[in-house]
Amino acid sequence: MKKTINNRAWFLIAPVVIVVLFSALLPVMTVVNYSVQDAMAENHFFWNGDTWFRDLLDPSTEIGARFSGALERNLIFSFVILLIEVPLGIALSLALPRRGWAVGPSLVLIALPMLIPWNVVGTMWQIFARADIGLFGAALNGLGLNYNDTQDPVSAWFTILVIDVWHWTPLVILLSYAGLRAIPDAFYQAARIDAASRWAVFLKIELPKLQRVLVLAILLRFMQSFMIYTEPFVVTGGGPGNATTFLSIDLVKIALGQVDLGSAAAMSLVYYLITISLCWIFFTAMSQLDMLKEA
């Protein structure tokens, strides 16, 4: 059979190309433009080559040290978040009712934190966590703990982690709950016939069936937590010192505080590439795992 070759079909994807051009490519190209030039007053630009990138990636420079410090904090933060939110989300989704009148109300209650905008969450917690008048902060101090999220780095980290867990574990719960609901009853019945323990049911039926939604949950939670900005910005302002200065916070400081557009642009691009690469690695690793399992 002879296939007709008709290149006019390319025109059909023109709308997508145009939208992507304006929504992604043009803004990114502006950033690329900044990253290789030095901007002076009155819009004078000088070609600067890869100097911004060199400085950024060299930890012995001032900007390089800031970057590597923030990157390290970001990686630790995302890692801890995944470590807490994924198991907690699965455990809570297992505890949710499967049927009956309680399903609706509990799902709504669980989803509530996700519906609150970031800066509102930040403001709420900023007051909630205050050591003098905040319910959370004052209660912890009342228990004899030395808690102060604006002066003590441990308290600050603890607060940011608690906020994120409170705000985003519901996402993992809902995804995992949906995955659990998709398991046919016959699997549970067969497990009862086979005298499988509750633990075996979890390990041999539920966890393998949840794998796909968990890949999604981990990916989403990684991306979002790696881009964390509003909570530390509102609650701790990146401090005390630079204890909670994550990449995005530092980026805004450099770009808008110091108006150091070249460094900021270089940092944006590197940040962006790191996020994409890590997501790609996660996704590939987890899909590979899937293939291996079936082989």
Place this chain on the structure above:
Amino acid sequence: MARIDLVDLAHSYGGNAADPSSYALKPVTMTWRQGGAYALLGPSGCGKTTLLNLISGIVTPSRGKILFDGVDITPLSTQKRNIAQVFQFPVIYDTMTVGQNLAFPLKNRGVPKGEIDVRVAQIAKLLDLTPDLDRKATRLTADAKQKISLGRGLVRSDVAAVLFDEPLTVIDPELKWQLRSKLKALHRELDLTMIYVTHDQTEALTFADTVVVMHDGRVVQSGTPAELFDKPAHTFVGYFIGSPGMNIVPAKVRGREAQVDGHVIALNRSYDKLPAGARIEIGVRPEFVDVAAPAPGLISANIERIDDLGRVRFARLRVGDVKFAARVPPGFSVPGDVAGLIFDPSRVHVYADSLLIEGTK
């Protein structure tokens, strides 16, 4: 291995035990003997899966008792009941190999390793799974997965009964025959009580030595395939079993005669004491009504069409307003649109309100 008795067992999913019309399974009392091969046959929604799940303990009955060898096990959980069950769609444990899947029910019950290996090898051999024992179960076809499910049902030697819930639904027709005869062979070899739920009469009649027919939440007849064919206890059994089903037509019955649309059909027995006010019907299987050339003394019928099933031909006819199916004898060519019908009087049964009436000699 046990005899299973159901005593006044009934179930309502709404949980309203006071209202008998809500019962998915209406009260039933019956015995399943040790080592029997049973089929539970009925259309979808007739309560057969409910009955099966009650026996295995997946569902707790609204009322009544279940006895294994005389011991009441109604309050016991599924795990403690010693029942194996195979479901309609394959259930396999994704992360395990075929062999681990087969060994799983034994391992959970603390059977010694050596014994597990022997038993798994034996069942794998019976189901032709030996070459796949070390493969991951997820990669196999639906047929093979269902064979693993069957294997997990059969692997325990001490079960009171193995329950099958339409296990061959997902299997190709060709393999269906093989697996069904394999199950029958396994039944003979392993001396297990097997209860096989199906809505397919061929499957039921070839697998079981006792077929239990259910209709609308009720057990309407339990007997050998021959009994169900020759003497259906309920009009439902008559037309559900057999292809085409039994002719069931309203009739006036008096003594040894039935009148259908003004025509008289002779009966072998005498029916003098029919319940007053009941709906009276006669039932006769198409196999026992022959089409002949119209002749005086024969009931004449209009031929609507002839179904040639290869081995046998059935004529679809009409006597007045009443539809009939009848056998066309081999070599007989139908003369025209009108034919005579010859009934075998010993095969004509009388039903009052759908239930078989035994006449007197």
